[in-house]
Amino acid sequence: MSRVNLIEKNSDSELVRQGEDGDFRNLFKLDNIRDGVSLGLIEQLGGEKGFSKIFEVDLKKGVLDEEQASILRNRFGANLPIIKELTPLWKLIVECLGDTMLQILIVAAIVSTILGIIEGEGGQYEGMTIFLAIFLIIGITAGNNYAKERQFAKLQSKLDEGHVQVKRGGNVVTISNKDIVVGDVLLFQLGDIFNVDGLYLSGSEVKIDESAMTGESDEMSKASFEVCQKDPHGKSPFLLSGTKVNEGTGVMLVLQVGDRTVQNEMKKLGQSENTPTPLQVKLEAVAETIGKVGVVVAILTFTILLIRLFIEYGTNDFPFWDQVWNMDCLQKILQFFMIGVTIIVVAVPEGLPLAVTITLAFSVNKMKDEQNLVKTLASCEIMGGVNNICSDKTGTLTLNTMQLNAFYCQEVNYKDYQLPQIKNLEKQYLDLLAASNLYNSSAYPKKGYNGKFEQIGNKTECALIEFCDMLGYQLSSYRPSDNILRIIPLNSKRKMMISIVHHNNKIYLFSKGAPEMVLKKCTKYINSKGEEEKLTPQDTSKILSIIEEYAGQALRTLGNAYKILNYHLEYDFDSIPEEYLLSDLTLINIAGIKDPVRPDVPSAIQQCYRSGIIVRMVTGDNINTAKAIARDCKIIGADSELHEYEAMEGSQFRQLTGGLIKVIKNKEEVQEVKDLQKFQEIAVHLKVLARATPEDKFILATGLKQLDNVIAVTGDGTNDAPALRKADVGFAMGITGTDVCKDAADIILLDDNFSSIITACKWGRNIYNCIRKFIQFQLTVNVVALFMSVLGAAVTKEAPLTSIQMLWVNLIMDTFASLALATEPPSDRLLNRKPYGKRESIVNSIMYRTVIGASLYQIVILCLILFVPNSIFDFDTEFNKDYDNRPIQRLTMFFQTFVLMQICNSISCRKLDEVSLNPFSGLFNNLLFWLINFIEVLVQYLLILFGGKFAVVCELTVWQHLFCWIFALGGMIVAIIVRTLPSKWFNGINIFAEEEIEEEKLDETIASKLRRKSSVRYGSVLDENHENKRSVQKRLSIFKE
Missing domain, CATH: 3.40.50.1000 (HAD superfamily/HAD-like)
Incomplete structure (x- = not known):
């Protein structure tokens, strides 16, 4: 169907009525643009003049003022980005409840509570306490994710900020892209990305990369509506949001902003998932190894406890099956099962990759x-x-604050203090000099009331515009101007910018660029008399030596040249070959511009x-x-x-x-x-x-x-x-x-x-450091907890830590520790070491040394508490009666010592090298660390003092509390001693073979199967569109082992 038929078909249609009401979405539908329907709609609306009438805007002057801009904003909408809806707190809580092991533990706690109520005598306490602990973990984790997601959202809003140049009341002003309104006349140049939809008005050599919106790789040339009317299958006047200016400069009329733009319409359809960072993927491999060990220990502990129970029943005088099938036995089996599940919760470090996100959330805001x-x-x-x-x-x-420092013209080399003397040259030459710089530029420096300029745009051009102002020539007399007939922008191959202008009743070509390149195109220069003279090899050699002199003074050099074109004003200047334009030029000057280091x-x-x-x-x-x-x-x-x-x-x-x-x-x-x-x-x-x-x-x-x-x-x-x-x-x-x-x-x-x-380098190294601190802390907790669980089950017939106690330990080692250790600020010392190597393991020999030393010390101390006679620590056995004859004071001291040792160990784990033996150095740089440790100690003492049967603890004497602290602080002394051992002794240890896990297999890991899917665990991403464009797999090569 022809375009004319399409126009007839759509005349007086709903589409045109929508356009008259200010809804131009149909105008920018890709099919309508491709089929010619959009051009027909513009014609029905009256072309550019029709838009001018709808918006009540003069297309040469733009929106009059902020008052009119406000009216247009209220009428057509604000240019605000599509904001990703933040996850409400209740949804984050539901996500946390998706943890498979926590779900099993909840079911077990329900059954335990029911059995306890049936049995009576306070048997329901353990189940109810586990409920409380689970919901405490879920609440803190969800709250942490809630705060982190809002941190990223705040940073994302910063990424959406930008500035553009528009005409307001006839003046070119710079505004935030959020302040653009429908009806604005917007100036664009090479390298811009549109965030609004609009209509091309005028410009030069404009080519747009529309691949992001249309999928077509070919650049699209742009022309005004009038030109496109004559050739509807040639160029296009439509400028789409999300497309890029690959060549040229121009002016556009803004027709759509905000959520009505093509780009934002597409964003509404898109749905992105959280993407792991390379370090998160690397840590997933570490977590996989730890998780496998944890699962084995959990099964082993449950099996040992079960076997010991059955052996005990088998040696009694009562019938075996009568003992097994009773409420007390079922309660114990369920208790053992919950201990096993809890060990998996503690041992499978599903929060390890999340620690990276916490570190990044902290780091990116500080950066x-x-x-x-x-x-x-x-x-x-x-x-x-x-x-x-x-x-x-x-x-x-x-500094990018350019200032003219030297100038060569009319065979004279002017130094910076001599530049005012150029004012005395003949007016004809000064007119030519000013025209060559003021027409042939795109910068718009602003002159303040004090006479000083604010350099806006290309700083080199700003320096020359300021120089022309000193000579008595103002930019406003030259630009914006209808006298500019064609502009060929600067590019990296030509290294020159060309403007064809109608000036003083003649057609001039002005060229500006790298002086060596300009000089090659010149056959003449302006001599000391102000007249054109042929360039000789001697003249060329002299000018080149001037260029070299300027360059040796660290000056940026620039050459200006011109020629007069013998064409009529109505001529199609776009058709003149570039080869002809850049030939037989006359050199005007060489400029030396200072840009201080x-x-x-x-x-x-x-x-x-x-x-x-x-x-x-x-x-x-x-x-x-x-x-x-x-x-x-x-x-x-x-x-x-x-x-x-x-x-x-x-x-x-x-x-x-x-x-x-x-x-x-x-x-x-x-x-x-x-x-x-x-x-x-x-x-x-x-x-x-x-x-x-x-x-x-x-x-x-x-x-x-x-x-x-x-x-x-x-x-x-x-x-x-x-x-x-x-x-x-x-x-x-x-x-x-x-x-x-x-x-x-x-x-x-x-x-x-x-x-x-x-x-940025310092923060990058600090992120790696913080994660290593967190890993060595978590490994120590895991090693000690898992070892003591198996040992306690084998020797004492019960796990020394109950389910509720291990959940509290899990909260310390996962959420609290990641907040405390992953938010350590960087020190300048980080810059005195070499960068982390591509093949450097995340767990190195220094960390193995720390983990082995701390684990051995803690295991020895905990075994001492668990197995020494009652008299050593004056354990009171009277408490045992209320706890099914369990050695409750011994186990309470075990629990208290274990937790305090982890808190003190978190302070020791802040150090990763041999340089600083003092674990307290720089501690006050991170107040969050102090606050978290204070909360942990406070909650631990509240549990000991008031926990009772809920926490399965009893009172401790003052001396017992003192011993707990001595053992805990002793771990810090041991850590200092261990740090003096040569790390090379531990070079042969390589437990964590960090093989790369493919992104699509992340949901097949232990943590994903037994806890939550990776996409939920990793947390928020930043600039999701950018993440999708840059393949994460390419990033993984940086940390490939």
């Missing part, structure tokens, strides 16, 4: 305060292993080297500028002699390494460096890559990964996106970075500062 906005949780962990950083220069290593960067670079991290600077500047800045930053030494590969140009680097080739690995096509051996030879020395293209940065990242490095890459441009995705951790600049760049990154540097990357 935000230190200018690191985390998008993917995995990146926080991986930063702990980064050993190479490929950094941009501008804004990352430098950030004061803290040199010390940060030195810290990197002490931390075992190599820093490589990748820049588009020429080789001399790059070397000068690298020396200022301490990336390379001050010596004049450098290795031939220490500072290279991108073209040479590309040629020597052979570029990239495509190979098939694991049935997938991947890119690799062609000559890896040569690349390795270069990489040993390479510190500076100058005149580098995004392709060069991608080659560097690819080669370093092939050599088994863990790399971080910084970027700010759209073309940096492939390298950021290739990197293990991609950093985007929060201030100067494009939307595409931020979309590809894992972490956004809010201050564009290199020092913030060092902060």
Whole structure:
């Protein structure tokens, strides 16, 4: 069916009526756009003028003011992101009740309570107490998850923030993307990602990547509605939310915002699941080993208790089956069964991977305060292993506050203090100089009342615009302007920007870019008399020496050139070949722009080297500028002699390494460096890559990964996106970075500062440290609890810890310990060690030493309490009468000592190395740790003093309490002594073979089968859309054993 027929079919239809009412969703339906229906709807609505009438907005001036914006917002809706509905507390409680072992324990507790009531004499206490303990665990776990999920939601709202430029009352202003309204006239440029739907009004060379919305990989060229009307099967005027500007700059009319946009309509349909981070997957393997041992011990303990019971009945004078089939025996068997189940609850560390999420929830919020906005949780962990950083220069290593420092024009080299003298040059030349800089730019610096500029947009352009202002030429006289006929944006290959403008009744071409590239296109220059003169080889050599002089002073160099085009104003300037435009130019000037190195960067670079991290600077500047800045930053030494590969140009680097080739690995096509051996030879020395293209940065990242490095890459441009995705951790600049760049990154540097990357490294190492602290604490509890359960069952005919007591221990070792140990703040000492290696085990020899030493000490002490004569600790046997003749005071002291030893051991486990023997150092840096330990001690004493039959405890004497504390504190002394033993003695221990568990098999692990599914246990993810785009399996290679 033709487009005309479709229009006729839809004229005066419901679709048009909806459009007139401000509902434009049908306009942006992909089928309607593809079939031409949408163009017909616009025609029915009156085209661009029709929209102007509907919104009461002048398309040249935009929305008048905030008052009109508020009216439009109330009428058409606010531009707010789709917020994922947070899980209510009751649902989190239900999730916790999904734990298989807890369900079995609840059923057993119900049966125990019923039997106890039938039997009488307080037999129901144990079942009721287990109920209380289970719901206490569920409440605390659910509350912890509730708070954590809201932390992530708060951080997610920060990720959704952004800024755009719109016309308000004829002026270009910067507003938050949440303040965009339907009817806004929005300016966009290369690298932007739309978060609204709109209609293209005007622009130059605009190409959009719509693959995220349409699935089509080809770029789509854009044109105005009038142009598309003439050729409906050619370009398109529709700009969809979620699509990216790959080329050009332009202006659009906003038609849909908020939940009506195409992107948010699709988000409503999407449903994402929690995705494990690499460290969580790695810990799942550790938990699997512990869980298997726990299940064996639980079965063994239950079997031993059952056999001992039957042996006791078999040796009595009463008939065996008469004793078995009575209420008392059933109660005991049920009690043994509950002990076995409780051992599984304690031993299967289903909270181990969750500890990572707790650490990350704590870390990402702290990192935000230190200018690191985390998008993917995995990146926080991986930063702990980064050993190479490929950094941009501008804004990352430098302040990105550009100022003109030197200027060459009319054969005179002006220094910074001589720049005002340029005012005295002839007006004709100054007019040309101003036009070449003010037309040929996209920045919009604002001049304050004090005469100083706020640099907004490209800082290099801002410096030149400020210079023109000093000469008496204001930006407002040149832009925005209908005189601009065509703009060809800067790209990494051409390294020049071109503008064709109608100026002073002539058609000018202005070109601006890398001075060497501009000079190659020039055949003339403006001499000392202000006249055009042919460039000779001597002139070219002189100008090149000026460029080299500026570069040697660490100045960013820029060249301007022009030519007059002999065309009529009505000519189709888009049809002129680029080769013709960039030929026979006349050089106007060479500018040297100063961008000072950030004061803290040199010390940060030195810290990197002490931390075992190599820093490589990748820049588009020429080789001399790059070397000068690298020396200022301490990336390379001050010596004049450098290795031939220490500072290279991108073209040479590309040629020597052979570029990239495509190979098939694991049935997938991947890119690799062609000559890896040569690349390795270069990489040993390479510190500076100058005149580098995004392709060069991608080659560097690819080669370093092939050599088994863990790399971080910084970027700010759209073309940096492939390298950021290739990197293990991609950093985007929060201030100067494009939307595409931020979309590809894992972490956004809010201050564009290199020092913030060092902060991310410190937090990354701290995450690994915190998890190791938690593991060595939990392993000690598990070893001691499991060993004493089996020993007690075999020797004393009963488990020394009851079900309720073990549930309390589980609460200490899982929830409380993860909060206390997983939220330890980082110390600067972390940066004085090497990065964590790819093949470094999560449980190392130092941790084995700690676990073995603490476990042996605790087992000896607990055996002492369990087996010594009553007289040693003055145990009162009178209490036994009320507890079925159990040695209750002995078992109470056992329970008290066990718990206090774990609390003291948590303090010792804060230390992972031999450097600090003092377990209390830095303890006051984490008030949460103190609070949790205080609560644990308080609850433990309340249980001992008032628990009675509910907690299966009795009173202890003052001396017995004192002995409990002596034994507990003695463990800290033993920990200090153990830390002095050489860790190499424990190198041969490798209990936890951390083989990678495939993501799809995570629900087949012990913890998933006996406790809860992995997707529930891992907790919230951050930036779910980004996590889905970047395969987690790629991340797992970082920690692959």
